[in-house]
Amino acid sequence: MARLVEEEENYWPGFVDALSTIVMVVTFLLIILGVVIFAISTQVSKALSEGTMISEQAIANQTSALTAELDDSKQQVAALTAARQQAAAQAAGAADALAASAAAQAAAEAETKRIAEAQQEAETKAAELAQQLARTTDAQTAAQAQAVTLAAQLQAKSAAEQAALAETATVAEQLETTSQVAAQQALQLAASAVSQQAAQQQADAATAALAAKSALAEAAETKAAAVAAQLDATTQTVAEQARNLTEQQQANQSLAHQAAATQAALDAAQAEAAAKTAALAETQQQLEQQVQAVAKLTETIATQNETAADAPTQDEAVTADNTMQVTSRPDFNATEIVVQAEEDAKEEKPVVVTAAREVLTVRFQSGSVDMSADADTQALQFVTANKTILSQRTISLWSFYDGNTLALTQAKRSAYFRLLAVRNALLEGQVAGASIDISVRVAETPEDVDTVKAFLQ
Structure with a gap:
């Protein structure tokens, strides 16, 4: 009996060893899981911040496009309304002229009748x-x-x-x-x-x-x-x-x-105005839906930005995108050209040219999109004086417009036309077209509105 008790196996040391091994394995797995969760959360936060920035940029671009389209639609409706009023005025004038012609015809018929009676009396x-x-x-x-x-x-x-x-x-x-x-x-x-x-x-x-x-x-x-x-x-x-x-x-x-x-033209204009009004109403409805979607997306982005405070803002991104390194030679002959408007050009005012540190600044007066003869001459003189430097560098032409105007599309179109006018003037001075880059931008200051500036890269 005593011998059986002494030979009985003791299992507690093995249980303790197994339990310690399990605890160490679980602890190691928890450490690995924590590291993986931290890495994944970091990547998700980075991707979320980048997606937020891209979404904000896309929303801003879409909002600007919809706003420009809405402005264009309003301008088209205003133009159609003006055309309708003009057509109505022309119709009223035509009706008055027709009434006057009818009165003149009646008077002519009465005069003819009187002359016929006088002729008959004379014949008698x-x-x-x-x-x-x-x-x-x-x-x-x-x-x-x-x-x-x-x-x-x-x-x-x-x-x-x-x-x-x-x-x-x-x-x-x-x-x-x-x-x-x-x-x-x-x-x-x-x-x-x-x-x-x-x-x-x-x-x-x-x-x-x-x-x-x-x-x-x-x-x-x-x-x-x-x-x-x-x-x-x-x-x-x-x-x-x-x-x-x-x-x-x-x-x-x-x-x-x-x-x-x-x-008929008035009816067509009315039909077109009705179609444009319907299209404008549909566009406004789509814009409202887009605004609502933007509001919802903005709320979502605001919620997500709480976890991505270190993400770059839209303003910083835009600033980085619009920044260009500008270099110029100390001895470069910078020139500023003022282009008179068409109504001012009739008064034969001289073009003002002043020296500045910019490479070339062409300042157009309001309403002018073409280079005058004096401005072309001064541009040619500028190219001739700096022909060696211009042939060795790439020229960037920036045309600035007022981003706060209601007629945004017209302002962009005018800025583009001014940009082409200055580019044509440089091409006439034997500047290679491949070395000229063009860009239309929003003016950051009121002094830059309606100007075209040339920089050397």
Whole structure:
């Protein structure tokens, strides 16, 4: 019995060894797990900070693009509204012109009617004068016939008188023998003289009547000629009025066509304005959704930034992106060129050129995007004076615009045009195009607005 107790196995040392081994293994695994968790958390924090910065940059770019698109849409709506108002004003002017043309046409028709009545009255009067002239001509013809008859009778009377004189001479010779016959012949001679005197008086009266008839005929002919001339003038006036009326009708038709075209253009502009308004409303709705998404993303980024306080900010990133090392030679001839605006250039003001430490500064006046002749000349002089240095360096041209303006797209476009104008001036001075870099940037100070600066790299 005692022997069995002494030979019984003691298992406690093995249990203690196993438990110690398990504790050491678990402790080692916990240490490794802690190191792995620390490394993973560091990498996750770094990736999260980088993603936050990229997300903020993307959100800022998208917000700027949507804002620019919204400004462009507003400008387009304003332009369409102005075009609509102008088209409405043109339509109103066309309607007024059409009304004035209608009134002028009515007046022309009334004048034509009056002229037609006057022409008809003149034709009636001319017909009456023609009838009177015909009657006068008939009376003149009758008077001439009567005068011919009287002249024939007078000639017959004269022949009879001559015969009577001859017979008187014969009777005088026979007077002594036949006194009774002589007395009878004397009576016949006296009667013949009386008849001859009466015939002479009748011929004088017929001649006077013929002269009066001739004067009356001449007066009638003169009056008829005057009426004919008046009738011709009236006919010409009527023809001219008819031409004017035709031209007025053509002008009215042209105005009607123009009014129809203006109305069609106005309808098209209204339809386009409605479409633009709908597109603007949709864009605004999308912008609101984007703003809401940006707000949510901003909240998420703010939460994430609490664990990434050492991440670089957006301002620091932008500053690093926009910074460029600028070097220049101490003996370089820096130049500043002021380009006058188009309305100022008409006054022939001189271009101001001042020396500065910058390589080249071209200052455009508001509203000007082209280089004037004086500015081109000074740019060529600048290139000629520094041709050796410019051929050995790369030239960076920066065009600055006002980032606070409402017409952001127009400001960028104007800055780009100014940049191209300065680049073309340098190219004309035999500067290699491959050595010229261009960039459009927001002006950091008000003095840099509407300027183009050249730097040497």
